[in-house]
Amino acid sequence: MKKIEAIIRPEDLDRVRISLQEKGLVGMTVQEVQGRGRQKGVCLQWRAGEYCIEFLPKIKVEMILDDNDVETAIEQIIKVARTGKNGDGKIFIFPVENVVRVSSGERGKEAI
Amino acid sequence: MKKIEAIIRPEDLDRVRISLQEKGLVGMTVQEVQGRGRQKGVCLQWRAGEYCIEFLPKIKVEMILDDNDVETAIEQIIKVARTGKNGDGKIFIFPVENVVRVSSGERGKEAI
Amino acid sequence: MKKIEAIIRPEDLDRVRISLQEKGLVGMTVQEVQGRGRQKGVCLQWRAGEYCIEFLPKIKVEMILDDNDVETAIEQIIKVARTGKNGDGKIFIFPVENVVRVSSGERGKEAI
Amino acid sequence: MNIKKSIYWSVIMVLLLLSVPAMAADTPKVDSGDTAWVLASAALVMIMTPALGLFYGGMVRKKNALSTIMFSFAILALIGVQWVLYGYSLAFGPDVWHIIGNLNWLGLNGVGQTPNTDYAATIPALAYMIFQAMFAIITVALISGAFVERIKFKAFMVFSLLWATLVYDPIAHWVWGTGGWLRNMGALDFAGGTVVHISSGVSALAIAFVIGQRKGFGKHAMEPHNIPMVILGAALLWFGWFGFNGGSAVASNGLASSAFVVTNTAAAAAALTWILLSSYHKRPSVLGAATGGVVGLVAITPASGFVTPMAAIVIGAVGAIISYYAMLFRGKQNVDDSLDVWACHGLGGTWGAIATGLFATTLVNSAGANGLFYGNPGQLVTQLIAVGVTWIYAFVMTVILAKIIDATIGLRVEDEEESVGLDISQHAEKAYA
Amino acid sequence: MNIKKSIYWSVIMVLLLLSVPAMAADTPKVDSGDTAWVLASAALVMIMTPALGLFYGGMVRKKNALSTIMFSFAILALIGVQWVLYGYSLAFGPDVWHIIGNLNWLGLNGVGQTPNTDYAATIPALAYMIFQAMFAIITVALISGAFVERIKFKAFMVFSLLWATLVYDPIAHWVWGTGGWLRNMGALDFAGGTVVHISSGVSALAIAFVIGQRKGFGKHAMEPHNIPMVILGAALLWFGWFGFNGGSAVASNGLASSAFVVTNTAAAAAALTWILLSSYHKRPSVLGAATGGVVGLVAITPASGFVTPMAAIVIGAVGAIISYYAMLFRGKQNVDDSLDVWACHGLGGTWGAIATGLFATTLVNSAGANGLFYGNPGQLVTQLIAVGVTWIYAFVMTVILAKIIDATIGLRVEDEEESVGLDISQHAEKAYA
Amino acid sequence: MNIKKSIYWSVIMVLLLLSVPAMAADTPKVDSGDTAWVLASAALVMIMTPALGLFYGGMVRKKNALSTIMFSFAILALIGVQWVLYGYSLAFGPDVWHIIGNLNWLGLNGVGQTPNTDYAATIPALAYMIFQAMFAIITVALISGAFVERIKFKAFMVFSLLWATLVYDPIAHWVWGTGGWLRNMGALDFAGGTVVHISSGVSALAIAFVIGQRKGFGKHAMEPHNIPMVILGAALLWFGWFGFNGGSAVASNGLASSAFVVTNTAAAAAALTWILLSSYHKRPSVLGAATGGVVGLVAITPASGFVTPMAAIVIGAVGAIISYYAMLFRGKQNVDDSLDVWACHGLGGTWGAIATGLFATTLVNSAGANGLFYGNPGQLVTQLIAVGVTWIYAFVMTVILAKIIDATIGLRVEDEEESVGLDISQHAEKAYA
Numbered sequence A, B, C: 001m002k003k004i005e006a007i008i009r010p011e012d013l014d015r016v017r018i019s020l021q022e023k024g025l026v027g028m029t030v031q032e033v034q035g036r037g038r039q040k041g042v043c044l045q046w047r048a049g050e051y052c053i054e055f056l057p058k059i060k061v062e063m064i065l066d067d068n069d070v071e072t073a074i075e076q077i078i079k080v081a082r083t084g085k086n087g088d089g090k091i092f093i094f095p096v097e098n099v100v101r102v103s104s105g106e107r108g109k110e111a112i
Numbered sequence D, E, F: 001m002n003i004k005k006s007i008y009w010s011v012i013m014v015l016l017l018l019s020v021p022a023m024a025a026d027t028p029k030v031d032s033g034d035t036a037w038v039l040a041s042a043a044l045v046m047i048m049t050p051a052l053g054l055f056y057g058g059m060v061r062k063k064n065a066l067s068t069i070m071f072s073f074a075i076l077a078l079i080g081v082q083w084v085l086y087g088y089s090l091a092f093g094p095d096v097w098h099i100i101g102n103l104n105w106l107g108l109n110g111v112g113q114t115p116n117t118d119y120a121a122t123i124p125a126l127a128y129m130i131f132q133a134m135f136a137i138i139t140v141a142l143i144s145g146a147f148v149e150r151i152k153f154k155a156f157m158v159f160s161l162l163w164a165t166l167v168y169d170p171i172a173h174w175v176w177g178t179g180g181w182l183r184n185m186g187a188l189d190f191a192g193g194t195v196v197h198i199s200s201g202v203s204a205l206a207i208a209f210v211i212g213q214r215k216g217f218g219k220h221a222m223e224p225h226n227i228p229m230v231i232l233g234a235a236l237l238w239f240g241w242f243g244f245n246g247g248s249a250v251a252s253n254g255l256a257s258s259a260f261v262v263t264n265t266a267a268a269a270a271a272l273t274w275i276l277l278s279s280y281h282k283r284p285s286v287l288g289a290a291t292g293g294v295v296g297l298v299a300i301t302p303a304s305g306f307v308t309p310m311a312a313i314v315i316g317a318v319g320a321i322i323s324y325y326a327m328l329f330r331g332k333q334n335v336d337d338s339l340d341v342w343a344c345h346g347l348g349g350t351w352g353a354i355a356t357g358l359f360a361t362t363l364v365n366s367a368g369a370n371g372l373f374y375g376n377p378g379q380l381v382t383q384l385i386a387v388g389v390t391w392i393y394a395f396v397m398t399v400i401l402a403k404i405i406d407a408t409i410g411l412r413v414e415d416e417e418e419s420v421g422l423d424i425s426q427h428a429e430k431a432y433a
């Protein structure tokens, strides 16, 4: 089992969700985060003049997946979220030791 | 050392916190997330008619634990959060390489 | 590659960001979290009297780093965030299996 | 002779001439300035009800924000219709046995564009009616602070309708209706210390007993989710209260100005007192300043047409002290009058009604009376009777109504609905995306 | 003889005396009470426009919150200047062929501190002008509900200026201007059923057709990001509407009071109806209660100076039912009139204008007319003509204007800008940090 | 003969008859319409102070939101009491050496329900007093924009009380008090260009110098945390300003209407100008539109009773340009007048006072004077003197007061408290859960 964390643009969330669902990947946890990377921050307006912020709003999508599904998930996300420009985001893959489903107590793959 | 990430119902947070505290597990980091899994989304009302959202509000509880405490934590969470219905949530267990306490610079178990 | 998650005081974020940037560590994802640990909660005022909350607002900074940069990052964070008091926060280090850059499809170190 | 005759005829002509306005004075004439002020006041009192929704809504947890705001908004709708259909007639219609109005004015039958001199000689009867409508509305809404975060919406609506009909309308008649027995007794209540604040505040306590505590009450912190919203609500309440008290002069004159002045003064004094009390106990509280302002407004309400600005400072400051410690006291009991309607309105109104019996002076309002400090202890006794009667009637009736509803449709949501929050469970809505 | 003479001279003296007020009546005199009410009403109507911004702003997604609020605020600025420069002259200036005012009052030339008896005999002409300014402003702002979340800000400003000039100003002249042809025909529109609500509601539908749907419309949920903000907006709209309708009496009298009363009553009845409808279909809706209140206010607007409170209940309730099902219907079509301006204002205004033809009675307003239910079917026909004309003119003109703008500067933002949200892409600002 | 006699007697009778109102005119009589408008105006000005709290509060960081809102709310309480106790007497009481009122009116002694013809002949003295109270309150609150996010709450309260007493009350007396020396000189200030805006704006600059910059000023972005809240605040300010300027006619007449009209017009023109300026430099700004509106309101304030609507457009637009570039300039200096009170109010008020000397015309207000453009350059000189005096007095006094407080109880919170935010550190509260 792996965990992937995909940092995407907020406006892509709906389409990412749908493209993953098409492959049967439903379970996920998302949250709003602030990110910074190669994509520069943005300069917003003050009453007169402007100020620049260093972080941009992003969405983090977390999924715990069976090892076999990892590549599918990555593909689906890239398909939807890639514009080729800076700020498209990143996908991080982490090891997972175990999963427990609270409602049933099941562990491991069954619990995902 | 392990990290556990428990996705629970928002209304269970207070009780989960207390039940963990009873076993001496105090340190934790929580955040509001949006989740989806076997539990279906919810249909809310628009001015007339309704719209359905795919994500439900959940709480993510993160704890870095000594290996020995992992099972205790899982048990305590399950005890409180289980209703047996879809949406009770999941607990994910991850490996941790190290921990540093900022205030003292301590590392490893002492730092938890 | 490693992931570090640093839990810091909200007011330290700007200075932490700058101190990491000085060492060329730019990419990061941050989010607001609620934490609890050795630092006690805080008692706030109700209309008359007070109520105490168990969680304090914290910032979680996540960085995926090349193994070589981990120590630098830890140092820089400690330099800025340490007051020596409870609540300075913690840094957790996790293993990372892979990284994918969405825009280019690059994987591994190049993608960070 | 001629002179006499000339005088004679001149006088007659002049009298004839004068008789036109004299006759006109018999048919009451609408004064445009008085009407402007009362209509503006009615609008000001109207905004107080949604303002109350924000004031209360900011103090509950996020999952119940909409539900709490809805209590006030729904009452604006519900009592807005009830009042026009029969509420006004019950409260202000022709007297029956000094305890209730009859139903002659059903559907506002006979309530027209000319003044009803029983209530206000210089404004259209319709203007007086709608001004009073706003009082009925906010009074019912005030109670909602007691049972937030756990009442069934349907039970809330049924309770509110019954309460308005069986508690508010009679009390309003006793105190303000022509022929009402407390009015006949000489009880002074300029803008609603008994009618509005005691009735709602005491009923809040009663229904809090019946419905019971929120899950986790006294165990988990229940954080106010949006204090700026509370401040906005309090500010709009303060703003609207100028219509509440100032408009109760039902004329645009010196008395209205005096009521306006003491209203602001008492609110300011009470807010300042609460800031000081909270500084003393912990820190100068923002939520406390807003609460204090509202408590000062409550306390001055019955007295606002009878007292001087200096008395207003005392009334506001003492009101704040009473409510502050009453809240601390209530918080330690097992009663979950969640947003302290009893401490703010019940006790604030009680203190205000008593203070009227102390500070009232005919120097401010010749149509009023003197209080104890102006040599008339009898007024204080009258005030105490009015207070006592209102307490008892409101409490008993509310317990009965609440018990009946609880036994039939049920007052309270399921545990799980309460956990999830009323916004989702009662309204299938979320306050914030 | 002497007697006769005495009488004779007395009469003369008395007439002389009387002639002073008589002469005064020739030069129209400002009544301070009427002026107070109209100025207060103008302020009340002013707050409706930013309130509309909040009402709409809370219903869009967070990334478009500021942009949506800005539509209303910017119109306050834009039309605030346009009206003073030439809008008022076009709408209310000396009549040209019964279809438009001439430009004699350019820059408010000749609009002064004394009354213009054509419009309001007892208040300064400037007071009437600014009261009307607020109507022009909010009407233009109302349309913005149709194209939120996707229009170019610049295109919005250009469209609004043209629409105010070419659609609002003429229609206002037809219905309200001295010499206007619909007015001459006897069409009744007390406070703007045709002029304000049909014109904006139908234009909203038209521009929604031209600009097309939002990306993801009908596919992804588009959650209202802040419903408390919607309630606050609705509450301030309700509050301001007392000036809108009550102030349209341009005097502080029985008629103003009557208009005030039916306004509140219709709003309450409609909100209550919407609560019941939503309970029936799912749950008592908070967003629905707010929407219902607004729809009731819309529906009563044209009728507010002509109907009784009981009629107001019917008008409000039926208005709510119509709008409710119209929204359900519209939602299923491919038309993205995003915040249902057509269903709320277009249909609410249409129903209100028709209801005026049904329920109007000279018992309420002797300067009005009777409707069908009071024995005058002709009034209904007149109302239907006024409705039809306004629908057609507004729809056609808006399509033309929108197409021209689309072809030149472009109506719609780029896809990517829409995805990111208009707050960042159009204004380089974020609503919340 | 007989005829003569008849005439004679008739005339006498008629005079006798007339003498009743004539005598009545000697004892000043309250006009209900004027009173309605001034009371409504006082309510409108009252809401401006909490509105200012929201306006400012939305522009600071989340951790200081409550603290910033509290500044305004606490001033409502503090000066609400101060004014009644002695502030009104100092500012408007019987003159002492043309520089201050004496203490005869302590505790509103002698300020009653009949008019004080020195200030307003047709409204109760109490109405005038409370209208003025709202001006004193908002002026003190305005300054708070300068030191948000770093002042000690206690120091703030002490400073505010001293400033109101030693700066506001005297300046108000000079300009508006009977016998005040600037008033005697003929300085025109209809609603507070010098008294309200220059005094607060210049003092803001002064205290910003003394208290120093916020930590991180110029280094880290300090994001406005809630711009919808800013817009709401600005909208309520605009709304309330109709009372501020319109009410300053202290009557409900043509002049009040004219003031109302130019107020709206200048605000609209300024908001529009700011939208254009920001479009030119970057994008049409929402925060800018709100700011522009407020600046236009500031600029028209002193001129509002003296100028035409066309002049109002110029005054608003030029005011916006001045403030816009002043903000850019200030932002580049090391002065952290955090919310630009100086640029908005100090300079807006200065421009408005000068513009009064340019555009004033007796065609608008016969009790006023002509300005330069109407052939009276002397008025401009008078205005410049009033401006200069106010600048110097306010600046010097504020520096002295601030230094004294800094040296005694300390102006500024600890570094750590500033980092954590004032909501927690000063008030032990959090704005949002």
Ligand SMILES: Nc1ncnc2c1ncn2[C@@H]1O[C@H](COP(=O)(O)OP(=O)(O)O)[C@@H](O)[C@H]1O
Binding pocket: A007, A034, A035, A036, A037, A038, A039, A040, A056, A058, A085, A086, A087, A088, A089, A090, C026, C027, C028, C029, C030, C062, C063, C064, C065, C101, C102, C103, C112
């Ligand atoms: N090293 C990193 N550690 C953690 N998060 C990162 C890292 N690099 C990038 N991110 C996250 O990914 C987002 C996109 O990264 P960015 O470099 O802007 O885009 P891209 O890689 O697509 O050009 C950032 O906003 C940040 O949230």
Ligand SMILES: Nc1ncnc2c1ncn2[C@@H]1O[C@H](COP(=O)(O)OP(=O)(O)O)[C@@H](O)[C@H]1O
Binding pocket: A026, A027, A028, A029, A030, A062, A063, A064, A065, A101, A102, A103, A112, B007, B034, B035, B036, B037, B038, B039, B040, B056, B058, B085, B086, B087, B088, B089, B090
């Ligand atoms: N595969 C997954 N990856 C990440 N998060 C998941 C996954 N499956 C479930 N979750 C999280 O757990 C929550 C509960 O899951 P759900 O399937 O609804 O409940 P349950 O497993 O208790 O029946 C979801 O809302 C989501 O936040």
Ligand SMILES: Nc1ncnc2c1ncn2[C@@H]1O[C@H](COP(=O)(O)OP(=O)(O)O)[C@@H](O)[C@H]1O
Binding pocket: B026, B027, B028, B029, B030, B062, B063, B064, B065, B101, B102, B103, B112, C007, C034, C035, C036, C037, C038, C039, C040, C056, C058, C085, C086, C087, C088, C089, C090
């Ligand atoms: N065991 C833990 N698991 C997860 N998060 C933790 C743990 N211990 C501490 N934290 C996080 O770190 C923050 C700081 O910890 P705390 O013990 O208060 O400070 P310190 O270790 O600096 O004295 C907490 O608020 C919490 O968010």
